[in-house]
Amino acid sequence: MYGHRQDDTLYIMTYTLNSGIKGTVPLSNQQIQEWLECYRIGKKFVTEIGKEYFGLHAELVADFKVHNQYSSYQEVIIPIQQPDTGLKELSQAYKSTETLIKVDCKCGTSYVTESPFKRTKWYCTKCREIVFLDNKKGMVDTSRGKANYMTNKYFVERETTGV
Numbered sequence: 001m002y003g004h005r006q007d008d009t010l011y012i013m014t015y016t017l018n019s020g021i022k023g024t025v026p027l028s029n030q031q032i033q034e035w036l037e038c039y040r041i042g043k044k045f046v047t048e049i050g051k052e053y054f055g056l057h058a059e060l061v062a063d064f065k066v067h068n069q070y071s072s073y074q075e076v077i078i079p080i081q082q083p084d085t086g087l088k089e090l091s092q093a094y095k096s097t098e099t100l101i102k103v104d105c106k107c108g109t110s111y112v113t114e115s116p117f118k119r120t121k122w123y124c125t126k127c128r129e130i131v132f133l134d135n136k137k138g139m140v141d142t143s144r145g146k147a148n149y150m151t152n153k154y155f156v157e158r159e160t161t162g163v
Contacts (some may be wrong), residue, residue, distance in 0.1 A: 009028070009029070010026040010027060010028055011026065011027055011028075011029075011032065011066050011067060011068055012024055012025070012026055012027075012066075012067045013025050013026075013027050013032065013035070013064055013065070013066045013067070014064065014065050014067065015056065015061050015063070015064035015065075016061070016062045016063050016064070017060050017061060017062060018060055018061070018062045019060075025049065025054055025056075026049060027047070027049075027066070031047050031049075032066055034047065035047075035056075035064075038058045039058040039061065039064070041058075042058050042059050043058055044056070044057050044058065045057075045058060094116065097116060097117050098114055098115065098116055098117075099114070099115050099117065099118050099147070099148060100112055100113070100114060100115075100142065100144055100145055100146065100147035100148070101113050101114070101115050101119070101122060101147055101148050101150055102140050102142055102147040102148065102149050102150065103122060103124060103125075103131055103150050103151075104131070104149065104150070104151040104153060105124040105126065105127060105129060105131055105151070105152055105153070106129070106151075106152050106153050107124060107126055107127040107129065109124055109125070109126040109127070111125070112142045112143070112144050112147055113125075118133075118148060119133065119148075119150075120132065120133045120158065121133065121150075122150050124152075129152055130152060131150040131151055131152045132150060132151065132152065132156040132158065133148055133149070133150050133156070134149045134150065134151055134156045135157075136157070137149045
């Protein structure tokens with residue numbers, strides 16, 4: 001029996017061959033009805049699934065089961081939705097280390113941006129020149145809050161670590 005393409009819901013049929021090999025195949029309601037008829041009279045079942053053909057000899061099938069929305073099998077193939085609390089906590093953890101940076105470049109570009117952590121150097125988005133953290137100037141007020149000041153307009157003394 002040949003099945004026709006169906007655009008309705010597909011259900012998973014799990015079957016076991018007489019040899020012990022298990023298999024699964026997605027079938028529409030009409031294809032399930034055709035399979036049941038073939039199994040009842042012992043005929044070969046051939047159907048189209050997407051762009052492929054699937055064939056199963058009913059006399060070689062020891063048992064089968066069609067899983068529907070009430071089957072426990074569906075719980076395995078449907079992803080379980082997790083509450084967003086974990087994602088929010090993770091996002092807050094990353095944001096806790098974020099800092100604002102005020103960039104004042106010699107090319108004339110001046111802007112405020114975010115960094116995941118405090119840095120000693122950054123790159124100007126316009127000219128790609130390096131700008132350095134000015135620790136002597138400290139935090140500056142911006143429209144978005146306090147920010148670390150970074151510039152290349154003048155020489156910035158870098159902190160040295162004593163060894």
